[in-house]
Amino acid sequence: MPKSDLVLLAFDDEQILQLFDRALTAVPYHVAIARDSAALNQALQESSPTLVIIGQNFNGADALEIAAGLVERFPTLPVLLLLLEDSPEIVKKAIHIGVSDCLHAPLHIDEIMNTVENSIKRADRIGDWTRREVKRTTATLQKRVDELQKLDIIVEHIEDGVIILDEQSNILLINPAARRAFGLWQDDVAKGKPVSEVLPHPDLKILLNESINNPMPHNEITFEDGRVLSAQCTPIPQIGVAITMQDITYLKQIDRLKNDFVHTVSHDLRSPLTAILGYVDLLDRVGPVNNQQREFIQRVQNSVQSITTLVNDLLELGRIEAGFDTQKELVHLDGTIRYALETLSGQVSDKKLILHLNLPMEIPQMGGNPIRLRQMLDNLIGNAIKYTPEGGEITIDLEAQNDQVILRISDNGPGIPPVDLPHIFEKFYRASNVPKGVGGSGLGLAIVKSIVDNHQGRIWVDSLLGKGSTFTVVLPLYMLAGAQLA
Ligand code: ADP
Numbered sequence: 001m002p003k004s005d006l007v008l009l010a011f012d013d014e015q016i017l018q019l020f021d022r023a024l025t026a027v028p029y030h031v032a033i034a035r036d037s038a039a040l041n042q043a044l045q046e047s048s049p050t051l052v053i054i055g056q057n058f059n060g061a062d063a064l065e066i067a068a069g070l071v072e073r074f075p076t077l078p079v080l081l082l083l084l085e086d087s088p089e090i091v092k093k094a095i096h097i098g099v100s101d102c103l104h105a106p107l108h109i110d111e112i113m114n115t116v117e118n119s120i121k122r123a124d125r126i127g128d129w130t131r132r133e134v135k136r137t138t139a140t141l142q143k144r145v146d147e148l149q150k151l152d153i154i155v156e157h158i159e160d161g162v163i164i165l166d167e168q169s170n171i172l173l174i175n176p177a178a179r180r181a182f183g184l185w186q187d188d189v190a191k192g193k194p195v196s197e198v199l200p201h202p203d204l205k206i207l208l209n210e211s212i213n214n215p216m217p218h219n220e221i222t223f224e225d226g227r228v229l230s231a232q233c234t235p236i237p238q239i240g241v242a243i244t245m246q247d248i249t250y251l252k253q254i255d256r257l258k259n260d261f262v263h264t265v266s267h268d269l270r271s272p273l274t275a276i277l278g279y280v281d282l283l284d285r286v287g288p289v290n291n292q293q294r295e296f297i298q299r300v301q302n303s304v305q306s307i308t309t310l311v312n313d314l315l316e317l318g319r320i321e322a323g324f325d326t327q328k329e330l331v332h333l334d335g336t337i338r339y340a341l342e343t344l345s346g347q348v349s350d351k352k353l354i355l356h357l358n359l360p361m362e363i364p365q366m367g368g369n370p371i372r373l374r375q376m377l378d379n380l381i382g383n384a385i386k387y388t389p390e391g392g393e394i395t396i397d398l399e400a401q402n403d404q405v406i407l408r409i410s411d412n413g414p415g416i417p418p419v420d421l422p423h424i425f426e427k428f429y430r431a432s433n434v435p436k437g438v439g440g441s442g443l444g445l446a447i448v449k450s451i452v453d454n455h456q457g458r459i460w461v462d463s464l465l466g467k468g469s470t471f472t473v474v475l476p477l478y479m480l481a482g483a484q485l486a
Contacts, residue, residue, distance in 0.1 A: 005029050006050055008040070011035075011058050022109070023112040024113070037061055052077060052079050053103070054067050056085075067097055076123060076127050079099050082105075083104050083105070101118070160245060161175065161229065161246075162178055163175075164236070174191070182199050207221070216235075230245065231245045266314040320451060321450055329368070331365060331366055333363060333368075336370065337359060340381055348394075359398050366477045386438060387414060388413035392413055395410045397410075416431045428441065429442050
């Protein structure tokens with residue numbers, strides 16, 4: 001037993017004090033005596049006892065009350081109660097308070113020594129456990145603080161802009177990259193203020209408006225000096241939203257260069273193709289051609305026709321992507337669908353396809369570019385006809401819901417393999433299961449997607465391999481500000 005252990009005796013009966021003194025100093029413990037509450041307090045302040053024993057008759061004070069106070073102030077200090085009578089009631093109360101143990105009169109030296117020693121050992125074990133727990137908790141907390149500090153440093157230094165908003169759209173955090181992007185040079189001017197006040201950029205406003213209905217909207221933020229940021233809004237539970245932004249100016253420049261190049265090349269190709277087709281058409285008029293020559297002429301015509309379609313599609317895509325179609329007018333989408341079907345009816349009957357048309361009577365007019373919307377329908381319905389085998393079924397549904405029209409074009413054709421689905425709207429992409437002999441450039445859906453984007457709409461496809469595909473287009477009934485009615 002280490003000599004430094006100090007037992008503080010808090011009672012005033014001289015005889016009992018002597019008995020305890022004898023018993024404890026023999027072990028040996030240091031013994032300190034407090035004969036009243038004031039002396040007890042002073043002893044507790046000036047020394048660090050390993051254990052306190054409080055007598056039931058402690059200078060007229062209530063021993064239970066004193067013990068309760070001690071347990072509360074020093075939770076790891078073992079407190080023993082010395083009872084002059086064997087009262088189960090008091091023992092129960094003492095245990096409830098948190099006293100380590102009770103000693104009863106008549107007292108024996110052995111009993112005193114054992115009880116004190118056991119209480120100290122028990123307290124040591126609890127103390128060790130508490131220390132270990134405190135150490136472990138402190139280490140965990142320190143680790144967490146380190147992680148948070150690292151996270152802070154990362155957010156401060158990454159090249160991507162990060163803005164965190166609370167649920168009322170006030171700025172909680174705006175990192176240096178985001179501040180630089182919006183020309184905010186001071187750190188503290190933005191925090192706590194509404195984002196619409198600090199960053200009144202229309203593209204950012206659109207992105208945040210979209211986040212009300214769409215869980216993860218994505219938008220481009222364009223600045224007057226030509227910079228373009230790709231921005232995404234992500235909801236953060238119990239906080240608000242995070243807006244992350246990446247500078248994609250150089251990608252946009254590359255895309256523009258590529259589009260200019262494709263546009264120029266396509267344009268330059270169109271004239272010679274028209275000339276080839278014209279002269280090939282003239283061949284059988286300038287002299288007799290035999291059957292084999294006629295077949296060759298037909299093949300040349302087919303090939304030139306596919307190249308012409310490809311070149312035309314590329315030119316169209318270039319025009320749509322360049323955003324030349326800002327003029328919009330009120331369009332009856334149901335009427336446009338009927339016109340498109342009139343043109344395609346020959347193909348429908350050639351393939352003996354069954355067509356289901358669900359066009360409600362009362363579809364409101366929508367703001368849009370009629371030529372482009374027709375092109376979108378031609379491509380989507382054309383694909384359904386092209387890919388659905390003979391005798392298959394095509395269903396076209398149109399409905400208006402709130403402020404939008406929803407168009408669904410379904411077929412029971414071959415479907416699209418899951419690996420191809422994410423790429424289906426990319427330029428020149430054709431799925432791996434395109435049936436043999438079914439021609440195409442892989443540009444149709446890219447054109448459709450650009451048209452839908454230009455109308456601030458959304459398009460997606462649901463497809464089951466071997467069962468069929470459904471292309472869904474959602475278009476706002478009314479155009480966003482900026483587009484004009486012709
Ligand atoms: P393509 O000129 O090849 O038809 P699109 O861009 O119109 O090009 O379509 C891209 C690809 O998407 C097609 O090659 C085809 O694999 C797939 N696809 C489009 N529509 C359908 C459909 N209704 N059923 C099955 N596959 C389709």
